[in-house]
Amino acid sequence: MIPMDDTDRALVAALAEDATQSAGALGRRLGLSQPAAWRRIARLRAAGVFRGLRLDLDREALGFGVTVFLGIKLATKGRVGLDDFERAVGAIPEVQTVEHVLGMYDYRLRVVARDISDFERVLRRRIMTLPGVGNVDANVLLTEERRPGPI
Known part of the structure; x- marks a missing residue:
């Protein structure tokens, strides 16, 4: 388990809401520079906190009711x-x-x-x-x- 501070937890929560946000946008939201946000995301990804990105598909729209x-x-x-x-x-x-x-x-x-x-x-x-x-x-x-x- 990787040690996480409040900023890491806020970053995880923000990415869980919308994983398409850029490091710059996340940095502005959390009071970090773009490089600092990017380094934190990279560290969390390397530690296995993020297992990947997914699309949330609308099964009904695809014909699976x-x-x-x-x-x-x-x-x-x-x-x-x-x-x-x-x-x-x-x-x-x-x-x-x-x-x-x-x-x-x-x-x-x-x-x-x-x-x-x-x-x-x-x-x-x-x-x-x-x-x-x-x-x-x-x-x-x-x-x-x-x-x-x-x-």
């Missing part, structure tokens, strides 16, 4: 079963996130589809045929109120 969270309980356990499942699920483009979790299920997936019938196709033809899949529990996303933000 349904998001479903799946809880997957594997029928077979062990390292081989986990590796095979993770490799196979990673090849499904509709699966947006794969989380290995502790609890009732072994994995939690975020799946997007054009509509419910498209989701059914993905579930039947792709997810249920994955190696080791046992029980599957689905929760359809109705609304998403909170967006992830800085810590």
Whole structure:
């Protein structure tokens, strides 16, 4: 863990709001020179605080109107079963996130589809045929109120 002061934390929060801001604009906002802001950003990036930049896509505008969270309980356990499942699920483009979790299920997936019938196709033809899949529990996303933000 990298030591961070208040200015570093303010810089992280500002970039979390809008990662397209220039070092000059961030410096003016935080009372730093452009080179000082740039050096801080470079130090935080080198320390692994920033894992990359992402676009926040509007899934509905792209034609994906349904998001479903799946809880997957594997029928077979062990390292081989986990590796095979993770490799196979990673090849499904509709699966947006794969989380290995502790609890009732072994994995939690975020799946997007054009509509419910498209989701059914993905579930039947792709997810249920994955190696080791046992029980599957689905929760359809109705609304998403909170967006992830800085810590």
